[in-house]
Amino acid sequence: MNGGGEGLAAPATSGAAVSPLEWKFSQVFGERTAGEEVQEVDIISAIEFDRTGEHLATGDRGGRVVLFERTDIKDHGGHRRDLERMDYSISRHPEFRYKTEFQSHEPEFDYLKSLEIEEKINKIRWCQTANGALFLLSTNDKTIKYWKVQEKKIKKVCEMNVDASKSMENGAVASSMSASSKPYLANGACKDRPVSSPSNDTSFPALHLPVVTSQETSLVARCRRVYAHAHDYHINSISNNSDGETFISADDLRINLWNLEISNQSFNIVDVKPANMEDLTEVITSAEFHPTHCNTLAYSSSKGSIRLIDLRQSALCDTHSKLFEEQEAPGSRSFFTEIIASISDIKFAKNGRHILSRDYMTLKLWDINMDSGPVATFQVHEHLRPKLCDLYENDSIFDKFECCLSGDGHRVATGSYSNLFRVFGCSEGSTEATTLEASKNPMRRQVQTPARPSRSLGNLPRVLRRGADNSGADANGNSFDFTTKLLHLAWHPSENSIACAASNSLYMYYA
Template sequence: MNGGDEVVAAPVGPPQPLEWKFSQVFGERTAGEEVQEVDIISAIEFDKTGDHLATGDRGGRVVLFERTDTKDHGSSRRDLERTDYPIGRHPEFRYKTEFQSHEPEFDYLKSLEIEEKINKIRWCQTANGALFLLSTNDKTIKFWKVQEKKIKKISCMNLDPLKAVGNGSVASSSNSVCSKSYLANGGCPDKSSNDFSFPPGGIPSLRLPMVVTTHETNLMARCRRVYAHAHDYHINSISNNSDGETFISADDLRINLWNLEISSQSFNIVDVKPANMEDLTEVITSAEFHPTHCNTLAYSSSKGSIRLIDLRQSALCDSHAKLFEEQEAPGSRSFFTEIIASISDIKFGQDGRYILSRDYMTLKLWDINMDSGPVSTFQVHEYLRPKLCDLYENDSIFDKFECCLSGDGLRVATGSYSNLFRVFGCAPGTTEATTLEASKNPMRRQVQTPSRPSRSLSSITRVVRRGAENPGVDANGNSFDFTTKLLHLAWHPTEHSIACAAANSLYMYYA
């Protein structure tokens, strides 16, 4: 203080909208190429470090990618701080490995086919340089370990390595093979036939094979656990607990709690199945553990509500600790109201303070300390509202779009039709509402008209963002295409980088 003058800090405005750029594409389609059903991506997930990315497809395969640009500039934090490279350098990933996670099955008791499609992937804690992850289809969850193994080869044999046929390659030194091409146990191949004959007098010395570990490595994926026969209905969610030991799996009516090390039993912690199935009014659509509180989880329903439960209250959590739902506006109800209110995905922010939910038409951001309504509502594709009848006829109204939050919690993203995805700013006062296309030119169909924030609620800004509202076109002024939809996407945990799936192609963008 000097002479009674007070220094007042200038108010900090909302962050500037991000400028998104194309980074990479894996599995890009050529013009006119037909997409195979089994190649369509059905799940995407970054690990906690952001250095690994996993995708699952409808063919039951899991593909892993690893980041390469950070490895090029030193492995330690000190090395990275000393390295001077352009800030604009975009993240780069490369193919690491893939494995067949699930196979198609048939339930003979219920006469039902169980498809191999991967519904969800979740990364687990790493240990001893190995990667661990959970993957699930409709009925079975699997726990995978992916690790680099040194290749072992066989050497010092009586067998000629050039003519050896077996499971692995054969290595030998110059003195480890007999002068004649004898087979194991003293046999010698006859070139004129497949019969074997022993040389006269036998073999003077028999060399026992030796296993030699080489410097070559190979990535091996091994299934450590199989968690099966615990769900009567299709699994829609799996979520790791922050304790690193347990996880949950959810289907339409139940949520089960598992220990990673025990696959023979699980504990049913939520059961919404009524005594009479005719009384069923809602089903579970998504479930997620709190990122830091191991006793707290949230699950969403087909009625558009989110329930927060505390595992410390009781063994079977029939009652919720908090209920988050938005009151229906008077006179706004229609045939489609309940259908489009169904929540397809929920995500906690990294700090656990906010929950992001996606229903068919909107994204909603909820503060777990305020259950009176969402903090912000973002209109994803309001231009489709006049077309709800058509969407119902072709079943598009039941599409399940995922959502994600940035690591800093200032932005949210979700997909739409015509291979578009939308990024909204959720900081107070921001008007950021960007539309991008899953292509090499993401800004090609960008909307130029900014959205305006609406009314505020006390100190918390409650906003509604809209896109273009011409009923005949999408948010870009182009006719929309219901057959190309961007359902799956993930935000890098520490950087402004998004990975999204357009059919069988994986696109990556950075800002």
Template sequence: MKGSCDVDAGTTAAESSIPPLLEWKFSQVFGERAAGEEVQEVDIISAIEFDKSGDHLATGDRGGRVVLFERTDVRHHGFRKDLEKQDCPITRHPEFCYKTEFQSHEPEFDYLKSLEIEEKINKIKWCQTVNNSLFLLSTNHKTIKYWKVQEKKVKKFSETNIDTSENGSIASSSITATRFVPDGAYAERPHSHLSNEFSIPPGGSSLLRLPVVMSQETSLIPKCRRIYAHAHDYHINSISTNSDCETFISADDLRINLWNLEINNQSFNIVDVKPANMEDLTEVITSAEFHPTHCNLLAYSSSKGSVRLIDLRQSSLCDNHSKIFEEREAPGSRSFFTEIITSISDIKFAKDGRHLLSRDYMTLKLWDINMESGPVATFQVHEHLRPRLCDLYESDSIFDKFDCSLSGDGLHVTTGSYSNLFCVFGCVPGSNEATTLEASKNPMRLQVQNSKSARSMSSFTRGVRRGAESSSDSNGNSYDFTSKLLHLAWHPTENFIACAAMNSLYMYYA
């Protein structure tokens, strides 16, 4: 894969010496398909999210299911009480295990609009953990659900308490039958007066059979606490929880709504870009996210390649932005594909809250929210595909939406690409670090690091053609446009990346 890292002048996430290059190694894989195995559409992963502690990871798929993973390499994480009693191994990188899964959304049909609503999970966001219970939000195109996952003890029972005597006959037990008499008093009668159904079996007497508790197993029980529905006319593309732990936002193409977690029948429209005449529509909302520490700030991106920062304290309807971050178009560079490739598919705030990362089709851009003049760093991801934009348009690949993510320390950024590749860039001033790996059990077979010159990164991928949907550039590099790594997430505290390739979840550490 071809890539480059162009760092502009400015202040980035870390004003320190250039850190050493990260050496990425394979950690784990869940759900890897066998050679030639056909992947079901419903099993394709469509969302990935770590919680704030990094102890839990959630994935959603196109079948409407949410799968939870829990960290197991260190003690005292989450609600793993069973591990607290053991001497758990402490490794130098996170390790996760499967915990549970549940059906979050089902396919629906909107009879008023004659529209099918698929069950695909678009986004997952973690909420605050309370009393060892996990809370998270999940959404498909129209409906948001608030889930609580709690660890409970489930009792297991034996069939009955059948006891036998020494000679093998059924032990006797005294049973008294009752019946009503006309005056309302109770009368007792012996077994001989019972009906045939309750008669004493030959060779023994009747037995009162009661279940007996054999064991108490711990199990995770998911419960849908609230459903937030009927608030969006268009497909929901983003949800984001607020730092106040009380509210969250949901965004579709034209509107952003503010919700209270405790109220599911009312929301407040805080951004509305719908024009009076839909023929005058020039841009749509593509992503939205709350500031990590300031509950009054949020940012949203648009299909025109701009990111707007708004302050909820200024107005109840935030039609006017506080700041706008967009890069000026070079004279004479506009083409038929310009608006498509500049549309931003994802934005993420850095943990420090000062920097913002945006991903469009061609590049990653790192912004300083105190500087609107331009990005402080630009990372070329798909520049090598520019000569093939016409082919990508014909196959609809040009409309693919790739996620982006930042490391917890703000020193690195990552995003996905085709052929199940993902790229990691260093964003410290003076760093040209760029690494590309393939989502595979053996990532070392396709890993190139560069720390000298952006020009020498023209031969990142050296692969074999994978079929009719593959293509190659002038350098002979092969790209499979049917295998795309759209979703990935960086661990909040460690150099650890989880990424999805079709139905498989791969994890890497450095």
């Protein structure tokens, strides 16, 4: 695959260049056997690590949420606080195991609009844990749900109300009682004779109260709240606030602010719907809260711009506090310009200083203190530029690839076709640009880009601008498979570990 990183006005992170990582396969869940047909409902549509990295959640098109928990920390007696104090560069082998799953959403039908609502999970976001229970938000196109997952003790009756030592007598008494037509009281005594004490009458055993014990535990997922009927269009994003009390949900034209405890009311904080829908020029594609500033959030648009808004300015944030967009080069406009400029995903860096955005062709890293342009641009699909007509015809050009950043801010990653994903170094002087395949041999199709191309596409060599030829293969001889695409991936919050979805399989890698 052609393309590397493109260094611009300022480095993404300061300090010495970081050496490229060597990625290794860790584990896979739900891997397909050769020739196995994948059911549509089993295709993974969302991935999210919790903030500790000890749990991982996936959602699929069948409306299910599957939870995984980390096991290697417990196995080696480690603790999360100990891991946080360890050096980030130390290579560890994270291992996860299946924890539980639950049905989050069911297919619905909106009778007012004659519209089918899919059960597909669009996004999952972890909330703060409490009392050993896990909390998370999941959403489909219309409805957000707040889930609590905790261990419940299974209660069983361990002693019956019959004395085991007199079981033979009990059987005889029971048979004689069933054969008799005389009415008996609840304690087994007959109305026609006085109640006798068990110690004086051996025909009736001593009565025992049943004893309930809790020995086994089972994970139970319970829906705590349902946030519905607040979006006219499909929900594309949900994001938790750092205050632990509120979250946002975004559709094509509006962003709503919710309180976790209130499900029947939300506040519309962004509304880009014009008075006349014929005047609509752009839609909201993604939105996320700042990781530490509870009053700041960012949202991206189909025109390739990112707006930073401050909730303290006004109740309805129609005006942004900062606008991040890159000016297109003169003479470069084409029919596909706006389509490939649309941002499919944005993520804040852990420190809140940078925003990573993914459009169809590139990854861009933005400094929120510098709105003149991105501080780094990474070419992901430049080799597909000659094929934009074909990609438009088969709708692949509208695929929405996600992006993620490492916890230390040194690297970024995103997916591509043929189940490939790419990892770029974004620290100063880094030339790291690694391509991996979602398989047990991720380095099979590795490509190291020796140097970053120059800033302007117009200055690139003619061969690089042309990208791949029309033979259906890239510069390395690898054929493109547009039916297999790696759209969803997540980076562990504190380690060099990536989880990514290839169809119905969850692959995990570490470096």
